[in-house]
Amino acid sequence: MQVKNHKLAKSISDVGWSAFFEKLKYKAERYGKIILQIGQFEPSTKICSNCGYYNSEMTLSVRDWVCPDCGMHHDRDINAAINIRKFALDRQNLIGI
Known part of the structure; x- marks a missing residue:
């Protein structure tokens, strides 16, 4: 806006x-x-949605990356969406299927 x-x-x-x-x-x-909310500063794009590795070196210009721990290839936005869902479900003590 x-x-x-x-x-x-x-x-x-x-x-x-x-x-x-x-x-x-x-x-x-x-x-x-139900609407589930997460914190504004959750590191959703920097965490591997597969193994949980935190990629502290990633900048905003990086659009896709490979996790150095598990080798999974991530699209930044898709990885963030998966992590946001996990954060929201965890905060509400729910299980995602």
């Missing part, structure tokens, strides 16, 4: 995300779904 008023940019963006999240929660409840 591009916000032109730099003095209010963070506040405007926060309100936008807050409103979106409230609508999302409403829709989820309406359809009997």
Whole structure:
């Protein structure tokens, strides 16, 4: 989201995300779904979703990588999605199938 008023940019963006999240929660409840949240700073892209290795050297420019421990090839976004699901299920003490 591009916000032109730099003095209010963070506040405007926060309100936008807050409103979106409230609508999302409403829709989820309406359809009997559950929304699971994780922390904003969880290292979802830097952790191997297969073995749990933490790749501390990875920068934002890296789009895919191979885990030095287990050898699994990861697409950054797919790996992050898998880890986000794991973090959310773990936080809620749920098991993913």
